Amino acid sequence: MTLTQLEYIIAIAEHGSFVEAAEHCFVTQPALTTQVKNLENELDVVIFDRTRKPIIPTEIGRQIIDQSREIVMQSKKIPDLVTEYNQEVKGDLRLGIIPTISPYLVPLFINTFNESHPKVNLHVSEEITEEVITKIKNGELDAGIIATPIDTKGVIFLPMYYEAFYGFVSTSHENYYRDQIALDEIALDDLWLLKEGNCFRNQVINICSKNKEGEFHDHFRYESHSIESLKRIVEVKKGMTLIPELATRDIAASKKDMIKPIVGKPVREISLVVSRQFLKKRFIDGLKNSILESLPKEMLIKPEGHVVETNIQV
Numbered sequence: 001m002t003l004t005q006l007e008y009i010i011a012i013a014e015h016g017s018f019v020e021a022a023e024h025c026f027v028t029q030p031a032l033t034t035q036v037k038n039l040e041n042e043l044d045v046v047i048f049d050r051t052r053k054p055i056i057p058t059e060i061g062r063q064i065i066d067q068s069r070e071i072v073m074q075s076k077k078i079p080d081l082v083t084e085y086n087q088e089v090k091g092d093l094r095l096g097i098i099p100t101i102s103p104y105l106v107p108l109f110i111n112t113f114n115e116s117h118p119k120v121n122l123h124v125s126e127e128i129t130e131e132v133i134t135k136i137k138n139g140e141l142d143a144g145i146i147a148t149p150i151d152t153k154g155v156i157f158l159p160m161y162y163e164a165f166y167g168f169v170s171t172s173h174e175n176y177y178r179d180q181i182a183l184d185e186i187a188l189d190d191l192w193l194l195k196e197g198n199c200f201r202n203q204v205i206n207i208c209s210k211n212k213e214g215e216f217h218d219h220f221r222y223e224s225h226s227i228e229s230l231k232r233i234v235e236v237k238k239g240m241t242l243i244p245e246l247a248t249r250d251i252a253a254s255k256k257d258m259i260k261p262i263v264g265k266p267v268r269e270i271s272l273v274v275s276r277q278f279l280k281k282r283f284i285d286g287l288k289n290s291i292l293e294s295l296p297k298e299m300l301i302k303p304e305g306h307v308v309e310t311n312i313q314v
Contacts, residue, residue, distance in 0.1 A: 095287070105291065200244070202311040
């Protein structure tokens, strides 16, 4: 049994085809088929039901593939272990960030991190919360930055900062003339929301949970994962939306009066999330320090106001 054989059966399970798995692994299809057959003969089991299209694992095959994923993931940590031993911070750091954080946070810390860690290749991808958690557990990401708390197991959450929710209000809306907005002054049918499944949307609904259910705005519904898109819609279609604190920083001076604090200052908690078995400790510590240094000091302190739940289970 070899790691190569285990990688081959994982690829077949993911692609449902020997041909596509061979292309993914950069080997010929006969070579891949031979290796899989050798593994089946060694274990004396049939791993794949070849009569099905796409090809699917047998019952024992699924268990073998699940274990293979764990073995391959652990084997890939050996270079990280050597790097930690040599006390040299170099290599790749794969980071997933949810879309309501990434465009506002990354520009704040990226140059500082690159300058202080010139030998680290930082790969950042925007992912929804469930994808970040799943990919960390599968070893596809080293860390993530998400809103918490999250109901899940197998990962560690490192809270970093807290940002308030603000109203972003159309100039034609009655709330535009208020210095701040009380929660009972926010009607869900006035509110533009992110797409379902987004934790920020869940938090906004939790903030306004006692208010009227949302309806179509002027026979128009707009769904997006982008807060910037919602801000544009507010500008042309009336109504209002809620935005995180960092999203208020780059709003033009001519539109600053559209930003309204919310009475009670509800906040969201932003955390760094890593696997319980993570090895790139100095990478993660360096990343966290770069982020914390880029933020206003008051955002690093947990406020007395309540942290809004995300309602995410993974």
